[in-house]
Amino acid sequence: xxxxxxxxxxxxxxxxxxGIPVLIWTLVPIYHMFLFAISPKExxxxxxxxxxxxxxxxxxxxxxxEHYFLRDFWIQFFNSVVIALSAGALTLMIxxxxxxxxxxxxxxGGRWVMNLALFTYFIPAAFLAVPMYRTMGNYGxxxxxxxxxxxxxxxxxxxxxxxxxxxxxxxPVELDEAATMDGATTLQLFRLVYVPLMMPSLVAIGTYAIxxxxxxxxxxxLLLSRDTEITLPVALGNFLAADDSPWELLMTTGFIYAxxxxxxxxxxxxxxxxxxxxxxxKS
Amino acid sequence: xxxxxSGDHAIPSPPLSARLTTxxxxxxxxxxxxxxxxxxxxxYPVGYGLWLARHxxxxxxxxxxxxxxxxAVNTLxxxxxxxxxxxxxxxxxxxxxxxxxxxxxxxxxxxxLPWAVPSIPTILSVRFMxxxxxxxxxQLIFKFTAExxxxxxxxxxxxxxxxxxxxxxxxxxxxxxILMTGRLAISHDLYEAAEVDGASWSQKFRYITWPSMQTLxxxxxxxxxxxxxxxxxxxYLLTGGGPADLTHVLATLGIRYLRLxxxxxxxxxxxxxxxxxxxxxxxxxxxxSR
Numbered sequence: 286x287x288x289x290x291x292x293x294x295x296x297x298x299x300x301x302x303x304g305i306p307v308l309i310w311t312l313v314p315i316y317h318m319f320l321f322a323i324s325p326k327e328x329x330x331x332x333x334x335x336x337x338x339x340x341x342x343x344x345x346x347x348x349x350x351e352h353y354f355l356r357d358f359w360i361q362f363f364n365s366v367v368i369a370l371s372a373g374a375l376t377l378m379i380x381x382x383x384x385x386x387x388x389x390x391x392x393x394g395g396r397w398v399m400n401l402a403l404f405t406y407f408i409p410a411a412f413l414a415v416p417m418y419r420t421m422g423n424y425g426x427x428x429x430x431x432x433x434x435x436x437x438x439x440x441x442x443x444x445x446x447x448x449x450x451x452x453x454x455x456x457p458v459e460l461d462e463a464a465t466m467d468g469a470t471t472l473q474l475f476r477l478v479y480v481p482l483m484m485p486s487l488v489a490i491g492t493y494a495i496x497x498x499x500x501x502x503x504x505x506x507l508l509l510s511r512d513t514e515i516t517l518p519v520a521l522g523n524f525l526a527a528d529d530s531p532w533e534l535l536m537t538t539g540f541i542y543a544x545x546x547x548x549x550x551x552x553x554x555x556x557x558x559x560x561x562x563x564x565x566x567k568s
Numbered sequence: 569x570x571x572x573x574s575g576d577h578a579i580p581s582p583p584l585s586a587r588l589t590t591x592x593x594x595x596x597x598x599x600x601x602x603x604x605x606x607x608x609x610x611x612y613p614v615g616y617g618l619w620l621a622r623h624x625x626x627x628x629x630x631x632x633x634x635x636x637x638x639x640a641v642n643t644l645x646x647x648x649x650x651x652x653x654x655x656x657x658x659x660x661x662x663x664x665x666x667x668x669x670x671x672x673x674x675x676x677x678x679x680x681l682p683w684a685v686p687s688i689p690t691i692l693s694v695r696f697m698x699x700x701x702x703x704x705x706x707q708l709i710f711k712f713t714a715e716x717x718x719x720x721x722x723x724x725x726x727x728x729x730x731x732x733x734x735x736x737x738x739x740x741x742x743x744x745x746i747l748m749t750g751r752l753a754i755s756h757d758l759y760e761a762a763e764v765d766g767a768s769w770s771q772k773f774r775y776i777t778w779p780s781m782q783t784l785x786x787x788x789x790x791x792x793x794x795x796x797x798x799x800x801x802x803x804y805l806l807t808g809g810g811p812a813d814l815t816h817v818l819a820t821l822g823i824r825y826l827r828l829x830x831x832x833x834x835x836x837x838x839x840x841x842x843x844x845x846x847x848x849x850x851x852x853x854x855x856x857s858r
Contacts, residue, residue: 303664304675311679314737317704318693379605382598392595398603403856405610407849409798411819412841413610415826415834416617420609423616439609442602447856471594500686503800503823518688522805525692532696539689550684551677 318543321536343537352534354524357512365499365516365542368430372437372498377491379438380445385479387446388453389461390471399450406443411503413440418507432508433516437498445490452486453479489556496546517542621835630836635824639816639837642728643797646817650732651796654740655789659781661740662747683741691805694734695721724814727807731815735802739795743788750784751777787855794848797841 322343324336345351350358383402387395417436418427426432460482464474480487502518509515515523521542524535588596630636665676682690697703698720706717721727758776767775800819803809809816809824816824818841825834 300664300667300669300672303661304672307661307664307679308675310737311681311741314690314693314697315681315685317697318689321693321696379601383602386595386598390591390595390598392592392599395595395599398599398606400853401606402602403853404849405606407794407852409794409819409845411798411800412822412838412845413613414800415822415831415838416613416620417609418826419620419831420613420616424608435605435609439605442605446602471591475598500688502686502688502805507823507826518686521688521692525808532702536689536693536696539692543685543689546686547681547684550680 318536318540321533322540324533326531326533343533344541346534347537347541352531354520354530355534355538357520358538360513361515361517361520362541364430364514365518368433368437368505368516369495369499371430371434372441373491373495375434375438376441376445376494377487380442380449380490381480381483381487382475383442383446384449384453385475388450389456389474389479399446402443402446404443405439406447410440414503414507417504421508427508428510428514430509430514433501433505434498436504436508437494437501440504441494441497445494448490449483449486453483456482485556488553492549492553492556496549499546617835618839620832621839623832626832626836627840629833630840633833635813635816636821636837638814639818639821640840642815643817643819643841645728646732646735646799646803647793647796650735651789651792653732654736655743655785655792657736658740658743658747658788659785661744662751663777665744665748666751680741680745682738687738687801688805690738691734691801694730694737695806698730721807722811724811727811728803728815731803731806734806735796735799738802739792743792746788747781747784750781754780787852790848791852794845794852797845 320334320336323339323341325338325340325342347355347358350356383398386392387399392398417439421427421432421436424432426435456479460478461474464478469477500518501516502522505516506519506522509519512520517538521535521539524530524538665672665679697705700706700717700719700722703720705720709715709717718726720730754776759772762772762776798819799817800823803815803817804820804823807815809820813824818837822834822838825831825837
């Protein structure tokens with residue numbers, strides 16, 4: 286009786302020896318950011334684990350736009366929201382239609398389109414950024430939210446189509462046949478059978494596209510430049526341009542900016558883990 | 569939107585639809601929006617970019633630019649060290665997180681945070697931690713040793729190492745999660761049988777875990793290679809390519825040339841990376857389009 290329990294304690298200790306460093310490694314940059322956000326300016330650099338006078342004043346300054354760097358905070362926040370939601374909705378519409386077409390309607394050349402989409406997915410987005418920037422210039426879309434929305438749709442839809450196609454390949458063909466026998470048109474089939482059945486994957490993909498667009502820095506900073514048009518991450522990057530940038534406000538803004546995606550991620554974790562990670566890499 | 573618009577012309581065109589069934593016509597209509605996006609925002613930019621990069625002179629200029637050579641070497645180091653370290657740790661941690669303990673479940677929920685939060689604020693947070701004067705790390709070093717800490721980001725090799733660290737911090741949770749699903753798919757009976765036969769920990773790994781994870785591990789490594797090549801944020805937001813443009817990687821170099829208004833150089837530097845990227849892309853496509 287005694288020996289296995291000793292061994293168990295040893296095992297547990299070994300696991301803790303891994304777990305604690307992992308926890309510290311994971312949380313340090315985030316906690317550091319949080320610490321700055323709740324510290325008054327003079328406390329922020331003390332190197333203490335908890336500020337002597339924790340305060341929410343930084344949040345107040347950000348929300349009331351009481352600093353030169355933050356004078357357009359709400360507009361930028363709103364820009365981020367609009368761009369993320371538009372990119373999500375547009376990706377969802379385009380990708381669902383394409384996946385339905387390839388997987389259910391077996392459109393001629395569908396396999397080919399799928400491969401093209403996959404090819405785009407594997408081209409690193411940073412490599413496409415330079416030509417994309419010039420292209421948007423040629424289309425006259427620079428400094429227009431549509432440029433970023435369309436760029437995000439371009440980047441998000443290949444993976445979206447692929448995941449949705451994988452998921453819809455699993456739906457039985459008999460379903461379509463039965464609906465068609467009952468006189469359903471193709472559009473009815475799409476609207477009344479396909480979309481409801483695909484809901485979990487659609488939620489996952491919509492979330493994926495929204496997070497992708499919300500988190501995007503490189504394209505946003507290339508394609509948008511006016512202070513009232515940029516998104517939050519670009520505004521955060523602009524803080525760095527000045528030598529005397531107020532770190533505690535930058536970290537507070539960063540914290541506010543990081544909250545929605547983290548919340549969305551945890552709210553939809555069930556869908557994300559099931560819908561995305563399983564599809565991300567097929568062995 | 570696109571569906572109703574194109575629906576009108578789908579009906580009154582008998583010559584085309586004579587050979588196609590109605591669902592197939594709908595199929596074409598429904599795939600058209602993506603094809604439009606693809607043509608306008610992938611085919612055209614890529615073609616235009618290649619056209620901009622057509623002059624041999626750009627490649628000569630790149631060849632003579634020491635920053636390009638440095639960036640190529642940096643990219644290689646970033647890939648070799650970053651990916652192997654990351655995947656090895658992920659493989660190790662996937663075993664840790666596959667343990668059935670409630671506190672490990674909770675830890676795994678927190679562990680995913682770096683992946684779930686956007687990279688800009690966290691990278692800037694690390695950047696501040698490393699600040700030589702005010703950063704918390706050097707403050708602590710001063711507190712305990714009464715000596716000034718190093719100027720972290722001012723030394724190119726340390727700065728690059730830090731960028732690799734940030735990259736690993738950000739993407740480790742994702743790969744750990746993927747490898748963990750691979751691990752959980754291995755039948756538990758195998759381990760029990762091995763246990764009965766008195767197999768050691770390393771033997772179990774060598775004869776059970778690794779053989780069944782091998783393919784997944786290699787696929788992940790290759791995919792991670794492509795994505796790491798495109799990791800702009802880790803380097804750009806931490807070091808900005810500095811000091812003295814010595815920590816650029818290919819992903820940030822293109823943007824640097826763009827900002828210097830050397831568009832053909834920007835494109836040429838990307839074209840130079842294609843011989844390495846395209847085989848990887850081809851391989852991944854073969855894997856995933858099965």
